[in-house]
Amino acid sequence: MPEVSTHPLLDVLLAGGARAERMTASRVLPARTARHADWPDWADATVVQGYRKLGVERPWTHQALAADLVHQGRHTALATSTGSGKSLAFWLPALSDVRTAAASATLDPGNISSARARPTTLYLSPTKALAADQLSALERLLDAAGTRDVRVATCDGDTSREQRTWVRDHADVVLTNPDFLHYSLLPNHRRWSRLLKGLRYVVIDEGHAYRGVFGAHVSHVLRRLTRLVERYGGSAPTFVVASATTAEPAAGAARLIGVAPDDVTAVTQDASPSGRRTVVLWQPPEIASWRPAPVGDAEVGPLSRDRSSDVPISMQRADLTEPDPWAVGSQGPADDPEVDAVATEAPPEHPRRSATAEVADLLADLAASGARSLAFTRSRRGAESVAQQARDHLRHAPDAAGRIAAYRGGYLPEERRELEQALRTGDLLGLATTNALELGVDISGLDAVLIAGWPGTRMSLWQQAGRAGRAGADGLVAFVAREDPLDTYLVTHPEAVFDAPLEATVFDPANPHVLAPHLCAAAQEAPLRSEDLAAFGDPAHVRGILDVLVARGALRRRSSGWYWTHHQPATGLTDLRGAGGTPVRVVEHGTGRMLGTVDAASADGQVHDGAVYVHQGTTYVVTHLDLADHTAVVQRRRLDYGTWSRSVMSVAIEGWDDDEPRAEVDDTGHDLVTRQWGPVTWGLGPVEVTSQVVSYQRRRIPDMQVLGTEQLELPEHTLGTVAVWWSVPEFVLRAADISAEQAPGALHAAEHAAIGLLPLLATCDRWDLGGVSTELHPDTGEATVFVYDAYPGGAGFAERAYDLGATWLRATRDAIAACPCADGCPACVQSPKCGSYNAPLDKDAAVRLLDAVLAHDPGVTHPAA
Structure with missing residues (x-):
């Protein structure tokens, strides 16, 4: 018999039974008891002391096992739950090695052998936010240890030239992302020779994010890195791939880093403590009124993606499409550039309340009870809408209302860091977020997680759910269905949520469209030799692609290898994330204050002239969108309406002969x-897939009455x-x-x-x-x-x-x-x-x-x- 939940917050969601019929199923995931191990003998005593001062008296067994494997030079795939302390497994050997080398050089300064390159570590994360979070955690650890002989720093596209020079010359641990590696570090590897000569460990955090074409691109970036490290240092670095939720972690890690599956050891037995986690499936109630439902014929491709420069393509699933079309502040169905026909059909027989409105209610009730919660939404505007509606519900409790906020891509980095810190400390009780907080930013002590609409994959679902009940406490998770056949099926078929396996992390490094530009980049970094080809896949397959590149003039073949002979950088041949375009800055009229950014692909639909832009509950109207200057100027106004843009889409076959x-x-x-x-x-x-925003509607809130339609003259995107x-x-x-x-x-x-x-x-x-x-x-x-x-x-x-x-x-x-x-x-x-x-x-x-x-x-x- 399944365990019955006694989580006190479940009664808050159920409103003492008044909302009981909305819960369609529940599952209690059992608690897990901690299992500890001793600190490894090789671990530096000062680093261990730092961990102890931070409350880690002894490591959990999976941490000790993984750390020992890494220290031995074994490629390791660490796949344990969110909040299971995976970072200790790679920082313990990395910091210990630096401390040992520093001590050796200090004790024997006259010995020339002590002049060996200090061991270095490269940490790669899919987002800048995660790298910044890891830097903060490392600095806390080193401060607790009282050591100043380990130099750590982040380095990415936002790093100043002076700071970048310091990192190149001095840093022992560099935290960055694959984009910086591809566009800056590898093409300028001679400037980074100190780091590469000593590179002992490469940490790849949130490994499940590297999937699809993005994963294939990153796999070749890592192969290029290994090739250069071997040239500088003579031996390949040890890779650590950490992921909370993934299927076949060893095989996926091996494909990512370019080694045989047997060369990777997986650590999957989680020994961290975990409280019981109650997961409920929730269907909003039927309502008396109805609204027209969209009809179309397209499955969404790239043009409709709500991208964030801080979140990868292979990782934006919950921020892509299908915002609740009837929620306050969210885009309607016609905003989807992939839908070329929007019509209406007969009213739904039993229409239901929107997931956005339902989650706003639940978030407000949880905050009123003092619980700390995250509410995941499927769009940026949905996050703003949930936060604002929750604040509105709490007007009678201004202290609680003031502790609700939104979090999404497009906020300035310093604003996101402030929100993360406020949630950690408890200054915030509720945060409505896109999948920008799905990754491993360290936020512990949360009581509940609400998920508004299916996030697209089970991996994303359990990543988001893993935020509840961290640090061994009991947690509550509610997946709230949208009025959509897919969501309805899931909440009425709980086995499809609870019992189905995780999806595999799929990508193909042999894809010639991905491999070819990386071969060009590798040839520019150092001429490709025959012995290099196996690093990029089957040598015969790689040689065939090189022949095509030579025939097309991209590379030149000489007896000594393949050479890049063009003036422009070869890294410009590919875009790792497929995002493209310069983000549009949102600037307040009069003050010049920059409120945030909107990615280029979404700008036409979100910040066109006349659009309502919402930022932390404050409404603005776009007075002018300058696509040439990548700027949207906004004015603050108190409004009772929102805007919904409409796009049209067409697909044309290039070179088609109608007759034959x-x-x-x-x-x-x-x-x-x-x-x-x-x-x-x-x-x-x-083919050419063409999208164009052609008009927008102003709809009164909250009854959604259409106040007017305005035509727009914006360029097509193809x-x-x-x-x-x-x-x-x-x-x-x-x-x-x-x-x-x-x-x-x-x-x-x-x-x-x-x-x-x-x-x-x-x-x-x-x-x-x-x-x-x-x-x-x-x-x-x-x-x-x-x-x-x-x-x-x-x-x-x-x-x-x-x-x-x-x-x-x-x-x-x-x-x-x-x-x-x-x-x-x-x-x-x-x-x-x-x-x-x-x-x-x-x-x-x-x-x-x-x-x-x-x-x-x-x-x-x-x-x-």
Whole structure:
């Protein structure tokens, strides 16, 4: 019998039983007792004393085991829970080695052997915030130890030239990110020779963040680093990959750092104490009124991402799409640039309250009870909305209302640090945040976590949930469903949340679109020799790509190796995160005060002229957006309305001949090829995904009455990428008993399932893909399903799908048909990132559609009639 929760805050959520019917399921995760070990004999006594002064009398067994493996020079994957003290496992050997070397040089200053390079450590995190948090923790440890002979510093794109020079010349521990490594440190490796000569440890924190194309890029950055370290120091560094939630940690770490899986030891047995954690699934109540629901046909690709320069692509899942369209201050469904048609359908039979409004209520109640809580939302504006509504609910308790705030990408770094510190100290009781706080910033002692809407992956869910009950205390987690089929399915099928395994961290270092620019960068850093090729993958595969690069003039081949001979830096050939563009600064009129930033891809929809911009509950109106100067000027105003922008999207096939589709090559070098399965046409080639913000509505808050619509004249944004598609003439649809009314749902469902199955064949991540389905595409003239690479220039996934088209669609068809659900669920046709809220979807018609397409597969022998 499952354990029944007695968590005192559960009664706060349930309001003494008044909200009991909203909790659809619960699970109590049992407490865990701490298991301790002795400090290793090799550990520096001063460093150990510092830990003891900070309250760590003895390490937990997983910390001691991992630290010992690292000290022995074993590549280590440390995968234990959030708050389990993973940092001790890598800082103990790193700091001990520096202290030992410093002591040796001091004791024997006349011995020339003591002049060896001091051991150094490079710490890589996916965000600047996490690096800053680790620096603060290190400084506290060294202060407690009373030592001044270990020099630590952060170094990234914000570091001044003078500070950067000091870091190059003196730092023993450098905390940075993969972007700085790629764009600055490796191209200027001669200036960093001191660090590289002594590099003993490379720490990769939040290893699960390195997935998809971002993970593939970072894997080659690390290979380039290892190659240079071996040239300077003669031996490769020891890698430590730390992650709280990941499947197959050793295999994932090995692929990331470029070694065999057997060369990595995984430490997964968590010995840290943990209180009971109560996890509840929550469905907001039905309401009497209704609002129109969006209908569209696109699965979201890159153009709609709400990016933050402080958060990677492979890690922005909870801040990407699907903000609650009816919440105060959030964007509506038409904001999604991937949705090219927004319409209305019949009112929902039983509409429910928005997740944003529900979470605001719960956050206010928790704060009123004195609990310290985080509320994760799916958008930046959603975070502002939850915080403001929670403050409004607490107007009768001004002390509590003043201790609620929002946290999101786009805030200035110093403002984010202040919020983090206020939450740690208890000055803040509630913080509404995007996934910017999902990563390992050390915030302990939280009582509860609220999650507004499915964050996209189970890894993200448990990362966010792990914030509750840290430091051994009991915690409470509530996942609150949005009014969406995917969320509804999850809260009514708890086994899909509690019992399903974590997703694998998927990326493909062999992807030629990723590998090629890194080979160019490596050749610029030091000419590539034949013996270097194995570091980047299968030598034959690497040599083939080098041949193409030589043929295209990117590299020159000499008897001694491959050389980069161009004046421009080779690192400019690739963008690790795929974000692109200069962030737009939000500046207050009159004072010139910079309020924050908005990433370039989101600026048109968020800070266009007339847009309402919300910052910590204060409303501003954008008076002018200057895209050339990357500045949005705002004026502070007290308003009773919000703004919702509308975008249109189109997909065009480059080089398409309407009369006779044929193979040809566009000016980027991508082939446009087609093949026929009888009446079904398959295509692969370059496409342009175009998005444009065309208008916005002003809606009164809180009743959402439309006050007016204003047209906008903003530029189009185009993603040039590669897509695979298949087109079906109308008579094939009708023969499959798919009516005109059913066709959009059938195509949309097939598109979702196809995207979900492609990672099994293309070694990619679902988040690396976008998709569009349409009943009549202007280029093909037929019902068409597109799946495209969500990166400029393509990444090779669509090509893989085209090559394995029959296998891909058959697996897609079988997955849909085998799913036991009645009308479609996340296991088959619903998508966690659908730009049209998983509507319309027709599971049965999708199976008939795919059967009709596969019936024309020329590779299958059909029985005679």
